[in-house]
Amino acid sequence: MSSDGPIYRTKNYPHPQQQQSSQFYQPTTPSPQSQASNAHEGDYTVPNPQSHNGFFSPQTAFYGSSNQATSSIEFLSNNPFLNVGFNVVEQGMKDMTDKTINMLPNQMKKSLSSIKYYFAVDQTYVIKKLCLILFPFRPRNWSIGYNADEPVPPRVDTNAPDYYIPLMSAITYVLVAGLVLGIQNRFTPEQLGMHATSVLIWNIIEILILSITFYIFNIQSKLRILDLIAYCGYKYVGMITALSSYLITDSLFIYRLALLYISISLSYFLVKCLRLQILPDIGGSQPYNTNGNTRRIYLLLFVVLLQPLFIWYLTQHLIIP
Template sequence: MESDAATPAGFRQRKLPSKLRMRGAASDMADPNQLFDDTSAHAGPPGLGYRGQETPGMGFPAQALLTEPMSNFAVTYGSSLASQGKEMVDRNLDRLITISKLKYYFAVDTVYVGKKLGLLVFPYMHKNWEVRYQQDTPVAPRFDINAPDLYIPAMAFITYILVAGFALGTQNRFSPEILGIQASSALVWLIIEVLVTLFSLYLVTVNTDLTTIDLIAFSGYKYVGMIVGVVSGLLFGRTGYYLVLLWCCIAIVVFMIRSLRLKILSEAAAEGVLVRGAKNQLRMYLTMAIATAQPVFMYWLTYHLVR
């Protein structure tokens, strides 16, 4: 009864088994601030935590086998697709336009550009119109003023669109839609002109070294005269526009006839006299038609820009 009175809250103290007393003694010797018992001695294999979870800093072999091969496969497959796509684009692009040939038409320098612009505006004093060749290959435009190029037509086309926008702005008629229509119409007419020329050469059965890029270059030279005409109209009115545009139209006709005559008539020397005479007339008519079509386009694309 005395032991019952010494026990707090009236509970009787029972003796614990020997194994439980030993475990309690070991726990009393542990850190009093420790919340949980150390069960590392009874844990599983190293690298696994509670319930087989991966402990930080330790790699799980099964997961590594699943993730690393998949990522490597994805990278390899993506790079192979990119290389195949690049090869396909290059192959199809080479079928349409050879990059090396396209670089030829942009091989210009400042001296060539200045001389070619002067030739387009004043072609009357120029004597030799033959394109020079080196080992059956035409020399680069920067070495021959008679060689066609794409630099001047491309820059002239962009400048023409900018000048057209400025002219429309001075008349309070500028808008992005109108400028887009102006650019698209000029481009469409250029494409139509080149296609009609190619079809005409096919009908006349002309075997010439003129390529599609050459025709684009020659057709694009008229934008130089169009720019000069519109700028003159902005500075001196419609009278200045008509006078300067007339000069530029005559100049481009002379330039086109003298440039295309040698290329379109290049095979005439290898034919007989009768065949040569009949085909030469058709070729001359075709050359005159191509040349005289340039002033029509020049006026059609610029007359509404000057008031």
């Protein structure tokens, strides 16, 4: 069959809707790796932190490597300006401390330097002194040893007063008091601060009362204020013993029995220790006076009987009858 005009051949193109549907609906199923990569493609790049020993930690994400930290420390330590500044500050603090000490009175400087004497203890001294406070009824020599008119350190003489046992026993008392309140469901974190403050305040009040009493009685003795602070601090050993007996037995009767024994043992211990320092030396070093001797005995009894009163007052509010 022939025709006069040109012959055009038509090509069958797919419909646009069919082409679009063929692009989105693929017969093949993509792999999970390709789906994860396509999900984040074009949004941001996920960091791939290097883990330490196979684990990822927040430190590796937010902090630099250890090499950077080491280099920073080396830079600070090798910086001459910082070293000069540290030296100036250290020298200034040293000069300020020396000037402050030099401005103090001579008696106060002597007292500050003598505080080291009360901390010269060892483990053997602490064990022996605790046994002596709790069981003082065995006959023994209660005099303090001297070396060139100076008392020997506590680690050499068990009769010498110290500050280590009073300080540690006061801290232990605060912790035991918190434990007692915790067992009774009455503990709050503020209780520890309140008991620590009460320990400090009552110590100051006690020393002030005794110092005023010594001044009123006008008694000159070998007992110093620093020694008196140490002897008054031994009562915390008895307070810990009384509270511990209540914790172990949960019995008010056992607490009162322990309180009675501690009061007697501590009073006996203080009488034996203080009578050689408060009472006059009849051997001849101090003049004997009947009225003065009576005042000294009253003062000794006042110091001794004040300790059981403080032990009862500072522990009875912790016990629920």
